[in-house]
Amino acid sequence: MNPKPIRVRIAPSPTGNCHVGTARTALYNYLFAKQTGGTFILRVDDTDSLRNTLESEQGVFEGLRWIGLSWDEGPDVGGAYGPYRQSERLGIYAERAHELLEKDLAYECFCSPEDLEAERKQQMARKEDPHYGGHCANLTAAERETLRAKGIKPSIRLRVRPGTVGFDDSIRGRVEQDAGIMGDFVIIKSNGIPVYNFGTVIDEYEMQISHVIRGAEHISNTFPQVLIYEAFGWEMPVFAHLVLMLNPDKTKISKRKGAVYLGDFAAMGYLPEALLNFCAFLGWTPGGISEEILSLTELQEMFSLQRCTQSNAVFDQVKLDWMNGMWIRRLSAAELTSRVMPFMIDAGLINVPVKSDEIRLEALLELIHERLPRLDEAPETLAYFYTDWPAEEVDLDLLTASKSNRTKEDIYSVLQESIKLLRSNSFTAAALEEQFKALAASLEWKLGDLLMPLRVAVTNRKISPPLFTTMEVLGLEKVSQRLANASAALLGNAPADRSGHE
Numbered sequence: 001m002n003p004k005p006i007r008v009r010i011a012p013s014p015t016g017n018c019h020v021g022t023a024r025t026a027l028y029n030y031l032f033a034k035q036t037g038g039t040f041i042l043r044v045d046d047t048d049s050l051r052n053t054l055e056s057e058q059g060v061f062e063g064l065r066w067i068g069l070s071w072d073e074g075p076d077v078g079g080a081y082g083p084y085r086q087s088e089r090l091g092i093y094a095e096r097a098h099e100l101l102e103k104d105l106a107y108e109c110f111c112s113p114e115d116l117e118a119e120r121k122q123q124m125a126r127k128e129d130p131h132y133g134g135h136c137a138n139l140t141a142a143e144r145e146t147l148r149a150k151g152i153k154p155s156i157r158l159r160v161r162p163g164t165v166g167f168d169d170s171i172r173g174r175v176e177q178d179a180g181i182m183g184d185f186v187i188i189k190s191n192g193i194p195v196y197n198f199g200t201v202i203d204e205y206e207m208q209i210s211h212v213i214r215g216a217e218h219i220s221n222t223f224p225q226v227l228i229y230e231a232f233g234w235e236m237p238v239f240a241h242l243v244l245m246l247n248p249d250k251t252k253i254s255k256r257k258g259a260v261y262l263g264d265f266a267a268m269g270y271l272p273e274a275l276l277n278f279c280a281f282l283g284w285t286p287g288g289i290s291e292e293i294l295s296l297t298e299l300q301e302m303f304s305l306q307r308c309t310q311s312n313a314v315f316d317q318v319k320l321d322w323m324n325g326m327w328i329r330r331l332s333a334a335e336l337t338s339r340v341m342p343f344m345i346d347a348g349l350i351n352v353p354v355k356s357d358e359i360r361l362e363a364l365l366e367l368i369h370e371r372l373p374r375l376d377e378a379p380e381t382l383a384y385f386y387t388d389w390p391a392e393e394v395d396l397d398l399l400t401a402s403k404s405n406r407t408k409e410d411i412y413s414v415l416q417e418s419i420k421l422l423r424s425n426s427f428t429a430a431a432l433e434e435q436f437k438a439l440a441a442s443l444e445w446k447l448g449d450l451l452m453p454l455r456v457a458v459t460n461r462k463i464s465p466p467l468f469t470t471m472e473v474l475g476l477e478k479v480s481q482r483l484a485n486a487s488a489a490l491l492g493n494a495p496a497d498r499s500g501h502e
């Protein structure tokens with residue numbers, strides 16, 4: 001007998017944005033499918049939000065594509081097992097529910113929401129787990145007709161057997177629960193729409209899904225799903241529930257606590273390659289290698305369900321930043337330039353980029369390429385190449401923060417010396433370095449004491465790319481003007497009793 005073909009799926013709800021948890025689940029399914037020569041299916045779980053499916057599924061698709069994933073079957077790419085939106089499959093669910101009704105494995109329930117709420121309150125008061133008490137479980141056909149004639153639309157409930165319900169999870173082993181506490185649960189609501197658990201099982205069966213790989217938050221859903229497979233007498237897929245993704249403080253990741261949607265990560269300057277790489281490690285470890293920077297193709301070769309972890313994954317942004325920096329370094333200069341450009345435009349530093357803007361940005365990025373953790377930091381880091389500032393905005397504390405207690409006057413005169421020096425030789429980083437070393441020596445200043453005010457004058461910040469290269473890129477006129485600006489700032493802020501002191 002041929003083994004069952006591998007068919008896996010991601011079943012996102014059309015929420016408008018792709019959650020990072022959805023991306024991780026999609027990635028694991030994708031890797032598993034690619035590695036086994038299987039098929040990766042995208043199915044839209046849209047029965048909760050029938051009205052706005054089309055627009056809001058796009059956001060999810062875009063997120064998944066942005067991170068580098070694609071699917072073999074889905075609403076946008078077609079396939080032999082469609083339709084791939086649950087909202088287009090309502091007839092299939094109704095037919096299947098009817099089958100269960102015929103076999104008396106399910107029944108119609110005419111209880112009103114008010115009746116159910118009253119029952120729930122009584123159970124809670126008795127400290128029982130809320131569950132349906134079975135009021136409509138044994139109605140006769142005549143009783144049902146009478147209720148229907150009153151215009152009451154029934155829901156359909158599965159008859160839940162007593163005993164234990166469980167499944168073998170390929171990550172967690174055997175997982176079980178008492179079926180009794182569930183009560184007969186609704187599979188089709190009174191409006192004809194299936195509940196998630198029912199639609200999901202029908203789809204897994206109809207689409208011949210072999211493995212259900214999804215987040216641990218769905219373990220509690222798996223128990224009712226198992227009962228539905230049992231009712232139909234269908235073979236279950238293999239279940240694999242991935243560990244939860246937690247903040248370092250062990251709380252569940254949520255948008256209140258940080259970025260969770262792929263669009264937010266993109267806006268924060270994370271590369272999709274890095275986020276994908278990071279997600280791969282949120283619930284899986286490669287065996288026997290310590291390399292952590294892995295591409296989608298590399299992951300595809302290494303991934304295995306057996307190496308999915310059982311302890312919850314920590315969503316560590318510090319690690320994500322590190323990975324992002326590593327991925328940024330892997331980009332070519334041209335690629336980095338094109339990825340940073342939108343951030344420069346957003347920051348207003350470049351308007352409509354022309355070729356010369358690209359060339360200049362590429363040269364500037366070369367100065368920070370090795371140290372850039374996120375794309376969104378480029379505009380701020382490079383701002384001083386694009387904009388000047390008035391003397392009042394010069395950071396005087398930084399400018400005069402000399403380690404060797406140099407006075408404002410010392411700094412002022414060294415800036416004046418520097419301005420003279422700039423004009424005397426060729427304006428390359430190497431020549432500048434030589435000249436300023438010589439200046440420091442002749443003044444008997446430590447080089448660091450000279451570089452600090454120079455750096456602040458040129459960049460108005462404490463940390464910058466190598467100073468002489470920065471000067472070379474800025475050019476003689478700009479650098480002279482900034483040293484003059486810083487000098488003016490020093491004069492403007494000189495205490496009154498020191499005036500004329502020089």
Ligand code: GLU
Nearest residue numbers: 011012013045200214218
């Ligand atoms: N719509 C569910 C979700 O997005 C799908 C769960 C499943 O994979 O069964 O979490």
